[in-house]
Amino acid sequence: MNRTLSQGEREVSGIQGNKTTRRKMAAPLQTLGVGTKLADAAPFGGPIYRIHEGCIILSRRMHHGPVQLLDVYGPGRIFVHPGAPNSAEVRIECRFEVLLARKHARIIHESLLENLDRSHRHVALLCGKTAVQRVATMLMDLALQFGADPVAQGKLLLPLTRPEIGSWLGLRGETVSRIFTQLIGQQTISADTHRGVHIRDWRALTLIADGSD
Amino acid sequence: MNRTLSQGEREVSGIQGNKTTRRKMAAPLQTLGVGTKLADAAPFGGPIYRIHEGCIILSRRMHHGPVQLLDVYGPGRIFVHPGAPNSAEVRIECRFEVLLARKHARIIHESLLENLDRSHRHVALLCGKTAVQRVATMLMDLALQFGADPVAQGKLLLPLTRPEIGSWLGLRGETVSRIFTQLIGQQTISADTHRGVHIRDWRALTLIADGSD
């Protein structure tokens, strides 16, 4: 279900000469290990990745001190590194393909619109939802992104700590913690470790996320 | 300073044949009146506007009821109409130029990144700032967008009602109102009507916006 860190063919990275191969071949995948910081790019000219496996988190250093977590990128998403005050970090070992601005213009355009829409939904979440609703929404988002099967009560490995989830959702780590125990108490989710979460009642989660209680 | 509604050459709209004119000519400007709803576009294929004068507000119908205000577009900004659940409305009579996806690909790409960054800053605002900080930040944003001169204590005509400002900032209209009177009380701004605002102390506003008291 969810992609774990270590598996056979890592270190495929480096740019293999693929100029003379037949067109439409599978692009060469690169690999980056956990903790790697993705260097920020020249304004509007940064590299663009399509993530195949793993997880990248995007955050931003704020004016006076704290770090704001902005988004979590999972398999399938296209990551465009924004400019200066942002920084990106690999959280789950990451296999990805580099997209060229010229060649994949349309896909990049569409995924930028998608990311913008995602950010807008996140704004709506911050403006209109309570703490419980936010956590429920986040759990579903991560579960979908990281392939935990909605039906089969798939297990989800959270790529974030409690305070990081809090930063993302506009809450404190303590509040996130309280809500986890609350959700566990009412059998909506269960947890074997702090990071490993089972979604037991998907339907209940959606109801909570929408504020229907 | 700020562009008012009625002035000479309105109704320039409609597409004038400009095929045979010399290249790099000024694109024909279209005009839309206050209250016009911009029809939502086909997925990823909507029209793209560069705003020369006026104001467009972007909002979204939420799942159960309320409307979420997402952004306010002023002169100079490039507006890409997102898909289905979003809607856009002209708030100050608007003169704009239509950009073609093919021809202006680079500019559109850059402005998408800019809008995404803007949305990220807004998320940071919602996560980390208090009500006063939010209102101060918003006032500076609108002042800059609509050309109120920072030095000359320029007047700013708010294109939004109190509840709308509240929706944008994740607050209630009442709270916004309270903070306006508070800012007026401490001489940071002044107001001749509910919509017309003078920024009296720009430096103080920036301090408030950053949370330096």
Place this chain on the structure above:
DNA sequence: CGGCTTTTTGAACGGACTCAAGACGTGTGG
């Protein structure tokens, strides 16, 4: 001047925060 919408102001309430202690898990070395 009347009727309307928008804004202001007030008092009580509540949800998330703060600060602090305690429990849990995880890795290390004996």
Place this chain on the structure above:
DNA sequence: CCACACGTCTTGAGTCCGTTCAAAAAGCCG
């Protein structure tokens, strides 16, 4: 295998900021 230490997470009690609900005031336009 156990003891210890460290970081993360949990839990509690009190506080604060923004909300809620309601009424009064101020604009706006006929």
